Amino acid sequence: MVARTVGMMLMILALCMLPMFIVGIYYHDDRSTTALMLVFMAMLVSGLCLRSVEKKKATLRIREGYLIVVLTWFLACFCFSLPYIISGAIPNFADALFEGTSGITTTGASILTNIEGLPKTMLFWRAYTHWMGGLGILTIAIAVLPSLGISGFQMARAEISSSDVNKTAPKMTDVAKRLYKVYFLLTAICIALLMAGGLGFFDASTHAFSAVATGGFSPKNESVGAFHSLYVEVVLEVFMVIGSISFPVIYSMVEKKKVLLFLKHQEVRFFLLMLVGSGLASTILLTITHTYANFGEALRYGSFNLVSVMTTTGFASNDYNLWPPALVILLLLISICGGCSGSTAGGVKAVRFMITGNFLATEFKKKLHPRAVYSVKVNNEPVSNDTGVTVCSYLLFFLMIAVIGGIILSLDPGADLVTAFTASLSSMTNLGPGFAKVGPYGNYAFFHGWAKLLMAFMMVVGKLEIFAVLMLFRPSFWNPDK
Amino acid sequence: MRIMIIGAGKLGMKVAASLVSPDNYITLIDINPKVIQKASNEMDVLAIAADALEADIYDDLNIRQYDYVLALMDNDEKNLVVSCVVKKLGCKKVVARLRGPEYMNHQELMKDTFNIDQVLNPDMLVSHEIFNYLINQHKDFNQFFTGPTIGMLEVRAETIKGMVGDRVLNASNYLENMLIVSISRKGKLIIPKSHVTIEENDVLYLLGKKTDIAKISPFIDTKVEGTNIKKVMIMGGGKTGFYLGKLLSDAGISVKIIEKDLERCEYLAEKLSNVLVLHGDATDMSLLQEENLASMDAFVSATGYDEDNIILALTAQQYGVKEVLAKTSRGNYSLLMDKVGVNTLNTLEITTSYILRLVQSRSFVSSSFFLQGQAEVLEVIAQPDMMITGKMLKELDFPKGVLVSLIYRNNTTIVPTGNTRIQPNDRLIFFSMLSDVPELERMLRATKKKLFRV
Numbered sequence: 002m003v004a005r006t007v008g009m010m011l012m013i014l015a016l017c018m019l020p021m022f023i024v025g026i027y028y029h030d031d032r033s034t035t036a037l038m039l040v041f042m043a044m045l046v047s048g049l050c051l052r053s054v055e056k057k058k059a060t061l062r063i064r065e066g067y068l069i070v071v072l073t074w075f076l077a078c079f080c081f082s083l084p085y086i087i088s089g090a091i092p093n094f095a096d097a098l099f100e101g102t103s104g105i106t107t108t109g110a111s112i113l114t115n116i117e118g119l120p121k122t123m124l125f126w127r128a129y130t131h132w133m134g135g136l137g138i139l140t141i142a143i144a145v146l147p148s149l150g151i152s153g154f155q156m157a158r159a160e161i162s163s164s165d166v167n168k169t170a171p172k173m174t175d176v177a178k179r180l181y182k183v184y185f186l187l188t189a190i191c192i193a194l195l196m197a198g199g200l201g202f203f204d205a206s207t208h209a210f211s212a213v214a215t216g217g218f219s220p221k222n223e224s225v226g227a228f229h230s231l232y233v234e235v236v237l238e239v240f241m242v243i244g245s246i247s248f249p250v251i252y253s254m255v256e257k258k259k260v261l262l263f264l265k266h267q268e269v270r271f272f273l274l275m276l277v278g279s280g281l282a283s284t285i286l287l288t289i290t291h292t293y294a295n296f297g298e299a300l301r302y303g304s305f306n307l308v309s310v311m312t313t314t315g316f317a318s319n320d321y322n323l324w325p326p327a328l329v330i331l332l333l334l335i336s337i338c339g340g341c342s343g344s345t346a347g348g349v350k351a352v353r354f355m356i357t358g359n360f361l362a363t364e365f366k367k368k369l370h371p372r373a374v375y376s377v378k379v380n381n382e383p384v385s386n387d388t389g390v391t392v393c394s395y396l397l398f399f400l401m402i403a404v405i406g407g408i409i410l411s412l413d414p415g416a417d418l419v420t421a422f423t424a425s426l427s428s429m430t431n432l433g434p435g436f437a438k439v440g441p442y443g444n445y446a447f448f449h450g451w452a453k454l455l456m457a458f459m460m461v462v463g464k465l466e467i468f469a470v471l472m473l474f475r476p477s478f479w480n481p482d483k
Numbered sequence: 484m485r486i487m488i489i490g491a492g493k494l495g496m497k498v499a500a501s502l503v504s505p506d507n508y509i510t511l512i513d514i515n516p517k518v519i520q521k522a523s524n525e526m527d528v529l530a531i532a533a534d535a536l537e538a539d540i541y542d543d544l545n546i547r548q549y550d551y552v553l554a555l556m557d558n559d560e561k562n563l564v565v566s567c568v569v570k571k572l573g574c575k576k577v578v579a580r581l582r583g584p585e586y587m588n589h590q591e592l593m594k595d596t597f598n599i600d601q602v603l604n605p606d607m608l609v610s611h612e613i614f615n616y617l618i619n620q621h622k623d624f625n626q627f628f629t630g631p632t633i634g635m636l637e638v639r640a641e642t643i644k645g646m647v648g649d650r651v652l653n654a655s656n657y658l659e660n661m662l663i664v665s666i667s668r669k670g671k672l673i674i675p676k677s678h679v680t681i682e683e684n685d686v687l688y689l690l691g692k693k694t695d696i697a698k699i700s701p702f703i704d705t706k707v708e709g710t711n712i713k714k715v716m717i718m719g720g721g722k723t724g725f726y727l728g729k730l731l732s733d734a735g736i737s738v739k740i741i742e743k744d745l746e747r748c749e750y751l752a753e754k755l756s757n758v759l760v761l762h763g764d765a766t767d768m769s770l771l772q773e774e775n776l777a778s779m780d781a782f783v784s785a786t787g788y789d790e791d792n793i794i795l796a797l798t799a800q801q802y803g804v805k806e807v808l809a810k811t812s813r814g815n816y817s818l819l820m821d822k823v824g825v826n827t828l829n830t831l832e833i834t835t836s837y838i839l840r841l842v843q844s845r846s847f848v849s850s851s852f853f854l855q856g857q858a859e860v861l862e863v864i865a866q867p868d869m870m871i872t873g874k875m876l877k878e879l880d881f882p883k884g885v886l887v888s889l890i891y892r893n894n895t896t897i898v899p900t901g902n903t904r905i906q907p908n909d910r911l912i913f914f915s916m917l918s919d920v921p922e923l924e925r926m927l928r929a930t931k932k933k934l935f936r937v
Contacts, residue, residue, distance in 0.1 A: 063524075147505055151527040171485070171508035171529040 002059045003068055006152070008051030010073040013142045014080070015044035017133055025122045033122035036087035044080050064478065066155030067469050070139055074461050077138055078102040081130050090123040095450035102457035104130030105138065106464040107345060109217020109315035109433030110424075112446045112453065116222050121203065124220040128207035132188070134464070135214030135345040136180050136248070144177035153177070159469045169249050180248045180343075183255065188213045191240045198232040208233075212240040215346045217315025217433035224317040224441065231301060234318055238308045245272065245312040245340025267380045268341050272351040276311055279335055280304045283328050290325050306441070311335045313347035315433025317441030329436060333423070336432050337399075347431030347463060349399055355379055356392045398467055403429045406459050415447040424448075428456040429463040484508070485549045486842060487574070489535045489565055490556035491518045493812060494580070494605065497831050498553065498838050499528055501921035504928055510544060535565050538572070547573035551842050553603075554579045559586060567597040576600045578841065582722050584754070601841060605834040610726035612833055612853060613808055617712050617781050618734065633862065633891055633912060634693040636661075640685040647685075652677040661691040662898055664888045664914045665858065671826050672857045674886050674914070688854065690889050690912055692896050712736060712780045712806070718765045718795050719786030720744075720751045723810055723830075727783060732757040739774060741765050765795055771802075781806035789813055796825045814918060828857065832917040839924060858884075858916050863927060867907040870929035877901035884916030885923050 018041050025034030061069070082101025085091040091100055096112045103110045104127050113119065119127075133141070137160040143153040153173035170176050188209055195205035207220050221227035225237060243251065246269050254262045263269045280303065287299035302319040309316045310332045321332065339348015356379055363375045377384045406425035410416055416424065416438065423435030424445065434441045445453065462470045472478050484507050488495050491513035499511050499522065509528040513519050516532040523530040533540045535556065546552075552569045554562040559581050566579040578601040586593050590602050640647050646657050654663050666675050667686040673679075681687070689696075715731055717724045720742030728751070731738045738758045742748045748762040763770045765786065776782070782799035784792040789811045796809035809820070812830045820827050836859060853859055865872045871879055876887055876899055890897040891910035897903065905911065915923045 151525065154523070154527055168523065168529050171510055171527075173527055175508075 002055060002057075002061055003065050003072070004051045005055040005058075006061070006069050007072050007076070008048045008054070009146070010069070010139065010142050011044050011048035011051065011076060011080070013145060014073075014077055014133075014138060015041050015048060017141060018044075021122070021126060021129060024125045028121045030120050030122040033084065033088045033090070033120050033126070036084045037122075037126070039087055040080055040083045043083075061152035061155050063155055066152065067159045067472055067478075070156050070159040070465065071461075071470050071473055073139060074105075074465060077105055078457065078461060081105050084126060085123065088120070088123060090119050093450075095453045096446075099445065099453040099457050100127070101130065102460050103433070104216070104218060105134035106431050106460040107131050107134050107214045107216040107313075107347065108428065108431045108460045108464075109211070110427065110439070110456070110460075111218065111433075111444050112448075114444055114446055116220060119220075121220075125203065125207060127218045128210040128216070128220070131214040131216030131218055132210035135216070135244075136184055140177045140180060143173055144181050145174075147172065147174040149174065160465065169252070176249075179252045183248050183251045184213065184345075186255070187240065187243060187251075191236065194236045195233060198230060198236060200228070200233065204228075208237060209240070211316070212237045212314065213244045213345065215241055215244045215312045215314040215340065215344075215431075217309075217313075219316060225305070226318040234301065234305050237316060238305055241308050241312040241314045241316070242273075242276065244314075245344045245346035247341045247343040248345075249343055250341075268352045268355060271355050272338075272341050275335065275338065275351070276308065279311070279331055280307050283307050283324075283331065286325060286328055292324060307332065307335070310432065311338065311340075313339050313430050313432040315427075315441075317434065320440060320442050322436060322440040322442075333426065333436075336427065336430050339430055349396055349430075352379060353392045353396060356384055356389060357396055359384070360389045360393065395467065399429060399463075402459070402462065402467065406455065409455060410448075410452055413449050413452045415449070416452075424456060425459065428459040431460060431463050484551065484842075486510070486551045486553065487512065487544070487546075487549050487569075489513075489552065489554045490562075490580075491515070491522055491530070492555065492557060494831055494834060495553075495555045496522060497835050498555065500526060501835050501839055501924070502842070503527060504925055506928070510549075512540070536561065538568055541569060541572050549574045550576060552577045553838065553842070555603075556580070559583045563593070563597050563599075566599050570598045578603050578838070580605065582606055584722070584725055587726075603834070603838065603841075605830050606722035607726050608833050608837055609723055609810060609828055609830050610730055612828055613723075613727055613783055613785075613810075614730040614734075616808070616828075617715065617731070617783075617806065633690060633889065633896075633910070634696045635664075635860065636689040636691070636696055638687050638689060640681050640687055641683060643687075646681055646687075647683050649681055650677065651675045651679045651681065654681075658689060658691075660695045660896060661689045662888055664688045664690050664860070664886065664912075665854065669824055669826070671821070671824060672854060672916070674884070692891075714779050715739070715781045715783065716741070716774070716776065716779045716799075716804075718782075718784040718792070720747050720760065721785060721787055723785040724783075725751060725755070727785065728755050728758045739779075741770070741774075765791070768798075771798075776804065777802045779804050781808070783808045783810070785810040789816065793820065793825060793827070796827075797823060800825065817918070826857075829917065832920075836917055836920050839920065843924070853917075854914075858914060859920050860888075861913045861915065861923075863911045863913060865905050865907055865909040865911055868930050869927065871926060872905050872907055875902055875904050879926070881926065882915075882919040882922045884919040886914040888912045888914050 018037060021037050022034060025037060078098065078101055081104065082097040085097040085100055086094060091097040099112050139156050139160045143149055143157055157173055168176055170179065191209035191213055192205045195209055196202065211218050219225060225234060246263060247266065250263050250266050250269055254260060284300045284303040287293055287303045288296050293299040293302060305318045306321045313336060337349055338354050339350055340346025342350045342352045359377045359379065363377060366375060367373065377389065403426045407422035410425050411418060411421035419436050420438040423437065424439045427433060427435040439445055486502055486507060487510040488499050489512045491511050495511065499509055502509055503526050511522050511528050511530045512533055512535050514532065514534050519530045519532040522528060531540065546569060552566065552574045554566045554577065556562050562579040562581060566577040570577045577599050579599050580603045582604055587604060587607065593599065594602060643657050651663055663675055665688040666673050668682065714737050717728055717738060717740045720740045724740055728738045728740050732755060739761060740751060740758055741761045741763055742751060743764055745762050748760050752760040761774060776799060782796065782804040784795040786792055792809040792811060793816060796807045800807045807825060809825055809827045810830060811827045814829065817827065887899050889912040890899050890903065892906065913923060
């Protein structure tokens with residue numbers, strides 16, 4: 002059943018590439034179109050082969066669900082980086098894989114020094130991979146294939162970013178469809194608004210893909226800063242924030258036609274509060290330290306970069322490497338938090354921060370009243386101790402992997418300490434840029450090949466929320482009787 | 484169809500699992516989060532941990548969209564209240580599980596007062612099945628299944644001359660154009676393979692065209708009318724025991740009910756006037772012997788515990804009781820029971836099949852009925868867009884307990900083989916063990932392959 006499903010996934014992902022041919026033909030870019038076509042054919046054929054290997058249908062068990070999700074992600078990262086190599090845009094394998102993985106995991110870290118030197122088709126492809134990866138590539142399949150049934154739920158649980166997948170409809174396929182309806186709608190509105198601001202369709206759509214998926218790739222060398230437009234920045238800011246809010250919440254907002262419904266959702270409220278709070282703090286600090294000429298500019302650049310970092314997008318309108326150190330640390334911390342569960346954003350997710358915080362608070366209360374019984378609640382639902390343990394261990398694991406990754410990356414002679422650690426952290430949170438050499442206007446080109454592969458791996462680990470991927474490295478996973 | 488199931492106990496879970504299909508949207512509500520967790524891990528349903536009495540949840544779930552609400556909690560009063568509330572909130576149809584005999588006496592009043600569409604009483608259903616089984620078992624001849632063209636005949640093997648001792652293979656020598664779908668041997672339904680020998684006391688289920696049945700009927704000796712079951716012992720005076728005792732005693736059969744709980748005994752004695760209620764432990768052998776277990780015509784164990792029921796049934800069998808029935812609610816022991824030859828009736832399966840009939844607009848099923856509470860016979864018209872249409876029988880992976888008995892096509896009856904191809908508008912007669920009915924339903928419901936299917 003694993004081979005069969007992975008085959009299906011490959012075929013669906015291949016079909017998702019179809020719009021790219023229109024782009025390729027429109028720009029008369031034969032080289033890129035041929036490359037895309039080759040990859041498309043290869044994925045379709047190998048998908049068909051895999052599908053015919055296993056004839057029998059069966060229900061997936063939890064274990065197989067995880068295996069399918071991880072295998073599909075690795076295969077997708079590999080396949081989607083092939084067009085870069087074949088078209089010659091990025092000839093080096095490690096570079097291409099890094100760029101491809103960074104795209105599909107909505108990280109947005111790049112090894113390109115001159116982004117604008119790439120053919121337009123390839124630039125569009127970069128943004129398009131963001132968009133496909135935004136809500137998870139298997140979620141696409143679940144939305145298209147109602148026959149997956151409970152298997153879809155097993156896979157969604159391993160993929161959709163949330164501590165606990167909450168169904169909002171009886172069928173998993175409908176849950177996925179709802180997510181995608183919101184996704185399409187948001188993207189369309191974002192493109193329209195950007196075009197209204199004077200951007201061409203190419204710039205508007207690539208930036209919209211990137212913003213709604215909270216990716217971070219921009220076809221401009223100077224990222225969003227290139228437009229020197231407050232309007233564009235504000236529109237992108239708004240859509241980055243919306244992309245980081247739980248999609249089920251947005252769906253019920255649209256369905257019930259109550260715009261303020263999101264304020265009732267505790268996690269969203271917490272996320273927005275953190276965002277506004279740290280936004281104000283940074284604006285004030287930037288004004289006091291005279292980093293920018295006046296309050297207005299401090300607010301403009303401060304808020305944009307802050308939103309970009311917290312939503313783990315990674316757009317840049319200004320180099321925050323030049324900000325005061327206190328703010329740099331603030332940025333680091335909020336990038337770990339990331340967006341809400343069930344959104345396109347990366348990071349640890351606001352809900353996990355809330356649960357950990359609540360458990361810490363009760364820990365103090367318990368010290369004072371040892372016999373008291375407390376019920377920790379999030380979104381008005383009680384959180385069991387089991388969930389608490391899972392969430393806390395997730396947080397610990399997340400930081401541990403980021404630190405270990407940082408140590409290994411610092412072995413690369415090109416990387417200083419801050420660069421290595423922030424690169425590692427930003428791969429895990431799917432943010433994109435880090436600090437120092439990998440800052441918003443830097444890139445990852447100087448890293449060795451192995452370091453790039455490691456970071457690509459960490460991006461997938463971060464996107465799939467650690468456990469799914471690392472589970473495969475446990476011996477007990479392969480030996481179900483142990 | 485949108486269906487909400489309230490109460491995820493044994494019955495709720497089984498019904499949910501049987502109803503899950505591409506066209507059904509199932510919502511499951513239970514107050515116990517552990518059960519809900521299990522349900523959402525195993526089935527593609529919306530499982531919600533909530534108190535069904537809190538009306539807020541129905542608003543969030545948009546109750547108006549639901550076609551059916553099944554209130555299957557273990558408390559009659561809760562079921563009544565919830566059904567009533569849900570109906571008021573705009574659900575199209577509600578079914579409430581009611582077990583109390585007090586409600587059964589004035590079902591119509593209950594339905595009317597609480598605006599319920601259907602009352603479901605699992606104990607009553609099982610009691611009726613046990614009753615039908617005991618009553619019909621010893622008639623020599625019984626014709627039923629009145630599908631439009633095809634009829635079914637239940638007949639004791641001895642009544643057909645020369646049949647006993649011969650093989651199923653040669654049955655066509657005695658019965659022209661008739662097919663043995665099933666044999667009931669010692670109360671157990673079996674699907675006959677061609678090499679099986681027909682024994683004395685076997686009850687044969689024969690399928691055929693009505694005209695053929697009419698032809699054969701005069702040849703069968705039908706002088707014995709009624710039943711030769713006179714004395715029945717029932718273990719356990721629970722709800723099933725109560726209903727069964729009432730049904731049997733009303734039919735003029737002498738009934739003994741053995742019940743452990745004295746209070747319950749008093750209750751039973753008060754409500755059932757023609758029944759002998761005995762207070763005692765059913766595992767007390769001396770009591771059973773005292774009450775002449777060996778001379779009973781039938782023995783039904785209907786306590787609340789599967790294990791007790793099975794062991795008691797086995798014991799009764801040892802004492803030489805001919806008809807032994809055990810009520811069960813889980814499927815765990817069915818294989819084992821097949822081996823030792825104890826006849827079991829599964830409450831859950833009977834109830835689930837009943838709900839399936841009730842809820843699903845089985846437009847393709849033109850008629851169906853239970854066989855001894857163990858199997859169901861369905862007449863199905865093959866629709867052009869069905870998955871099974873156009874396939875040969877050997878290509879179709881029917882569950883083990885399912886048999887395509889007859890195909891009726893353009894006024895001719897075909898006894899199908901593996902190479903028979905199902906054509907549109909064929910009338911197919913399925914014989915299916917109850918446990919395989921949901922799977923069969925799923926196969927019948929499936930439509931032709933779409934481009935993408937995993």
